Amino acid sequence: MESFGDMFYTEFAPAVRASAIELQSQRNSIQLEELLDALMQALPGYVMLINKQRQIVAVNPAMLCVTGVADTAELVGLRPGEALNCIHSDDAPNGCGTSEHCSVCGAVLAILESQHTSGQASHECHIAFKGNEQRVIDLKVFATPIVIRGEQFTVLALQDISGEKRRDVLERTFFHDVLNTAGGIHGLATLLVEHKNVPSHVEDEYKNWLVEMSGNLVEEIHHQRKLMMAERGEFQPQIVPVAVRDLLEEVHKLYRHHDRTPGRELVLADVPDCTLLTDRLVLRRSIGNMVINALEATPIGGTVTIYATKTSSVVSINVHNVGVMPREVQLQLFLRSFSTKSNVGRGIGTYSMKLFCERYLNGKVYYRSTADEGTVFTIELPCNP
Numbered sequence: 138m139e140s141f142g143d144m145f146y147t148e149f150a151p152a153v154r155a156s157a158i159e160l161q162s163q164r165n166s167i168q169l170e171e172l173l174d175a176l177m178q179a180l181p182g183y184v185m186l187i188n189k190q191r192q193i194v195a196v197n198p199a200m201l202c203v204t205g206v207a208d209t210a211e212l213v214g215l216r217p218g219e220a221l222n223c224i225h226s227d228d229a230p231n232g233c234g235t236s237e238h239c240s241v242c243g244a245v246l247a248i249l250e251s252q253h254t255s256g257q258a259s260h261e262c263h264i265a266f267k268g269n270e271q272r273v274i275d276l277k278v279f280a281t282p283i284v285i286r287g288e289q290f291t292v293l294a295l296q297d298i299s300g301e302k303r304r305d306v307l308e309r310t311f312f313h314d315v316l317n318t319a320g321g322i323h324g325l326a327t328l329l330v331e332h333k334n335v336p337s338h339v340e341d342e343y344k345n346w347l348v349e350m351s352g353n354l355v356e357e358i359h360h361q362r363k364l365m366m367a368e369r370g371e372f373q374p375q376i377v378p379v380a381v382r383d384l385l386e387e388v389h390k391l392y393r394h395h396d397r398t399p400g401r402e403l404v405l406a407d408v409p410d411c412t413l414l415t416d417r418l419v420l421r422r423s424i425g426n427m428v429i430n431a432l433e434a435t436p437i438g439g440t441v442t443i444y445a446t447k448t449s450s451v452v453s454i455n456v457h458n459v460g461v462m463p464r465e466v467q468l469q470l471f472l473r474s475f476s477t478k479s480n481v482g483r484g485i486g487t488y489s490m491k492l493f494c495e496r497y498l499n500g501k502v503y504y505r506s507t508a509d510e511g512t513v514f515t516i517e518l519p520c521n522p
Contacts, residue, residue, distance in 0.1 A: 150234035155190045163194045166286045183295040191216050223266040241468045244278045251280035264474045275302040318354045372414035374497045382408045392428045400437035406444035419493050426486035427456040427514045434460045459511040
């Protein structure tokens, strides 16, 4: 039976590694293949030659550049996630490929598939780097088998598709929401123009709706601009005193009759009387993301509960629903390009919550999801000094 300290322990891909002697022998063989070296230097993107144990034997200049090292020897023997400083590369004691998170990593999946089928495999991969800046990239991964002097290797080519993914998210979320809101504004404006004898009280109601919907449209545009600035490290939060009870009452009012989730009950439970120094609009939007995700995951007739707790050092804002997230969903939850929805969705929500609250509001975003408790998302922020 495997133990956590075992050199063969793994939660996904095989953990065993080639010895230093084996790696040196492989390096010597490859250095004799001038054509292979020339091809690797010419390939675009980040390119690695890896052995059967998924360890790096050779790389191209772009790989040296992205890892910040000057000599290939510094990367030899590492696995791809270790070389790229992936945030999950040391989740398990035997490194890249052996933790539970690796089971949904496109790079590991492509390598294993290529090794198994002896053919080219391609997957998409999202890598979050270690460090406080929370830098992330989306990659298209191509794994191609190659035999060198009788030994099996894999050419692993990584293409940065972050820009493409950002555009995709923009189309799936921002443009979708803006068009929906703009369509509603246009519809109401058309009613006012085409129906001259609308009762005054109805006309006043339509005008109020127009003001509210146009305000939502402006907020949506501003939020997308903030998100783009946040990803570039340029966002400046507007820190003001925020009464937690008032904020949660506002969120409750905004979402308790939301048109996308009819038939669900939204309950505001216990909230302590306390004040935070934070960005009110960003925090309200982040809590709103938690609420709308919980409502969408709740069947008609179900209940979602908002509540808060306070200790001497932190305030925790929580949203609970009775559902349980599949483990595969949990492992990818905070990825920018991940969505649980098969159609046009809001996959950016959990990612933006974590980005804003952890990087700019000095907080933490986390969840727990069990059969006994259901699912609770939490934003934890420091109390006022």
